[in-house]
Amino acid sequence: MPNRHRWGILMIGKPDLCGPVLDILARLHQKYQLTFSLSAAALGQFTPDQTDQIRKCPYIITEPAESVLTHCGYILSFGGDGTLLRTARLIGKRETPIIGVNFGKLGFLTEINPDELDVLVPQVLNGDQVIENRMVLQSVVSLPDQRPVPNGNFWAVNDVVIDKSGYSRLISIELRAGDNYLGSYRADGVIIATPAGSTGYSLASGGPIMHPALNSILITPICPHSLTVRPLVIPATETVNIIATTQFHKILVAADGQGQEYPYETIHITVERAHEQVRIVKNTSRTYFDVLRSKFLWTNDVRSTDSKE
CATH class of the missing domain: 2.60.200.30 (Probable inorganic polyphosphate/atp-NAD kinase; domain 2)
Incomplete structure (x- = not known):
């Protein structure tokens, strides 16, 4: 049965995110006693030195992707919207909830910034998180x-x-x-x-x-x-x-x-x-319309106030 305190990682958006990801995992373990499962494919994205660090780390387990999905209550997606979409494809019919941590440019689907995890994690551990089901x-x-x-x-x-x-x-x-x-x-x-x-x-x-x-x-x-x-x-x-x-x-x-x-x-x-859905953990601090305004400048009047036209 999936464990609420064990979160999985199936892939990393870009190689230069591997260092920041390890820092985030260390912080979440120290503060919330979370453990993590790393798929073999995700492990292959790290440098040899980082891989040695992971293998010695007691709170990170490396295992096949299928085992990650079996054991983990949530899947972390580190990157942009493209990374979340690829992660969703790997999850498939299991419908494991995805926590999208935005390191990309737009971040429309991955609307949780790294510094907002300290708000989100207690919600998830207490069962107070909001999960949106997205059509496939x-x-x-x-x-x-x-x-x-x-x-x-x-x-x-x-x-x-x-x-x-x-x-x-x-x-x-x-x-x-x-x-x-x-x-x-x-x-x-x-x-x-x-x-x-x-x-x-x-x-x-x-x-x-x-x-x-x-x-x-x-x-x-x-x-x-x-x-x-x-x-x-x-x-x-x-x-x-x-x-x-x-x-x-x-x-x-x-x-x-x-x-x-x-x-x-x-x-x-x-x-x-499709019969299955993608389940995404929401950032409850802002609405869909807040995201439209901040990411797409929706309804913003970009004309200069002193324009003569």
Whole structure:
């Protein structure tokens, strides 16, 4: 059974974070008697001297990732949003809560700063933490005759992207929600996003911001060659069916930025809500709207007060 006082680490965002991470673990052990499980993959990111230090450390255990997930009540993610997304993919169906400690630039998902751990840790140990469940998308790629393709199963917290794979020519996109025909157009591609993913690539492509508690799927075209194609929000109970066609026999499908190219003229992609969820421990000192204002300057009037225009 997972131990509330034992926290796991599956990966470190960048090698230069290894030293600060060891300092944080030492402080949390000394102050709160926490112990930690480090996966073999995470251990490989440390320098030889740091590895020797870890092996001599009584409060850090190294073990396979599967054992980390079996024994630990929480998983620590040190880095940015990309590190948290990769950590979530490793956790998969176990749904172990993630504590995202932000060392990245934006930190929209990883909203806990290192100096805020002293507020969060007592909440977790006392069972007073707030955990948000984030929607996950699952996607399957197949050929027109419904034959599956190699490496055609995807799992995404933010978005699934179908893209023209570096060519300058547009690809053709046909969209359906279940059996309902939505439309066809030519574009660079299309983004299928969760509410949490609405502030990522979709936002940069003109999509709306959606609160992560919404039970919806967002469809955002990428540079459509049309004045009438706009983002569309549909219920998360729907399955999005996409037919993508190109004359160059290469189409890219990516989940949370991890892509796979397919050497075909036409592929079919289905995207739907997965049964599992990603569970993220919240920073209770600020709301989602506080994060929007601080990270995206949402509603901020950046015009100079003394401007004459």
